[in-house]
Amino acid sequence: MLSRPSPLTDAVAALMTQACGRLVATQDEWLPPLTADALTAVGLEAAANDPALRAAAERAFHATFLDWFGHTMVHPGEPVPVRLNDAVRQISRELVLLGLEDVAISAYSAGQARAFALLIDAAFSVTDDPAELQILLETATWSMSSFVERTVAAVDDLMATEREDVARAGRAEVRQAVELVLSGAEITPGRAESRLGYRLDSSHVAIIAWTEQGEAGVSELETATRTIVHGGRRALAVAPSSSTRWLWTPGTELQAVVERVQATARQHAPVRFALGGPHSGIAGFRRSHREALRAQRFASGPASGERAVTVFDDVHLLSIMLSDQEEARDFVERVLGPFAGADASVIQTVAIFVESGCSVRETAARAFCHRNTVLRRLALARRDLPRPLEDNAVQVGVALRLVGHLERRAAVPGSS
Template identity: 35%
Template structure:
């Protein structure tokens, strides 16, 4: 039963409106605080999937903006739970990843951070003790009720999704794949039988994902079919990683033809593909997938224009950035001002080093004139803290790190 909802006095309602205007005027700092708190204690299965992490970040923003905009329009009124498709998709993804109700506790953590920030705003709006008491009482009830009802609604969706998956094959497929990926004591024969996919041969794993707020599941499936076609496989073996990602395995020794795959990408708008190496057996099934996830994490950090990458492309960077803070320190020491200088200078120098210091070959790769390359190289070397001679290897590595992870 819905109890009566007491409304604030007109003056406190105006204070709430003013607070929401301030909140909506500069929300990024609060977003970052809520994200950090929400993800700090998240399940490792969530943190391993950048698409799922990004979906949680979007949900945090959606919830904060939903509450603030509702109170800007009607201060102190009851705020309806935020159960839009993007938010509900999170509950679906948690179930598909084998996670449970405890994963929704992160919303409470985010709520506490948001409440502390709102209290700071409240104390800046009035120094009258009676007004402050009413303001905090009304907004505390509003925020906590909003979060309670949103979590309850998500819980209902979570339970319905769990019931639906129990009636289907995805739950069993994900369960067995998870056992294989975690190195659990399940035999290759039994795992192959339960999956309907032979684990004794060579495999190439891939993660097909999208950065879109509401990705098209059909697009991810089509991308998986294209992967299979370019690898000469009859069909891909797939598991839904999240609403925005699809885990794919392709049988066969060759793996996808990269040039053919690149030609197909324009027909798959918003799809991005991270490819692992081709490796044999159940251990290869696991290792290739983990490597594909490492590629996905780096793809997620770089420009959306980079839509396809293989483990060979990023292997050195993946190793170098396991301690990201130390990697950034290395970049700053090695590149100096070039680390944050014009991107075209870094790209030209990186290509020049890849082409074994051949300016003509660099110009061909970059579709530009040789003199342009030489001019850019001279400008790039002016930004380096020390001459390039004798430092080609560390400079090349630092440039790769910046390309995939970005400057500080």
């Protein structure tokens, strides 16, 4: 923070009052373009063009920069107190809902630069004395910088509170609103968004996080949920039970969400995740959650193996086939034939070979074995498979994945 300059002389204080007074009087001329320029400068062109969001930002900037000009007009050279009124609270909550907290802070800095440029012009309009201008602008630089710095800190704290409030899992009113939306009950998007604290008019990826590790797992579940909710664009989270969390995060890029969840899973081993695909609007909110539920059912229990993150797109075909286990067993038998009883190392090599696009070189690298070993195992597989491997690679890959799930489900009473 800049050090405070010496107190203003009466003459310079009068000039600062005059300069700020001119800006207060002409606020309708400079405030709208200042807002639009500040939003555009930090990559919020869409917000600048959204009438409702732009109006909210104008009110917040009005409450911030006009507050500085108005206070300085009356008390030139004195520190300006920070007051977060309803307009600042409204835009803070709106930007939290949009996941734009970081750029919101940058917008204040951009606004400060434009407000100071206005003050420079106003200063030159009231005096052309170099000494008076230097003192006036040095004092204004210290005062405005200090004011914006304290405002940004206060807004950051406010956003943290808003973020914690709208994202807190398990709140009864949020859970009830989620259940209404998921059930297809008659509730307007605006009312639902107000109760959820979450925008429904964009694309969503649903996530289900759960643990099967008791109290120790629940503690990790809470931490993992907070990590996802507060990381990147803000997510919605509710707690249907003590060991499960339902989440939705805005976005159309599934892979980006998967990578974020995988990073969280690596830090919180007892917690497992199932993800739906990205879908838009209220209908997409429901559909992605249904897909996440199907992925969770596919992933839960002994049939899941060791995978911590299950994505619906990766198991969609398998889940369809496993819905009729008798048909799935028949498919495996027809595709694999005697190969279903091959040595585990051979089966694993063939699975990697199929996943690698039938590349011997890549299979050897991924299986950590010599190329000749891969070729020998593939020869054994070709001997037992009913159809040539390269001509039937996709079905062989699906059948191999089905084998493990069928065996694990057969080991669970009541799962067949």
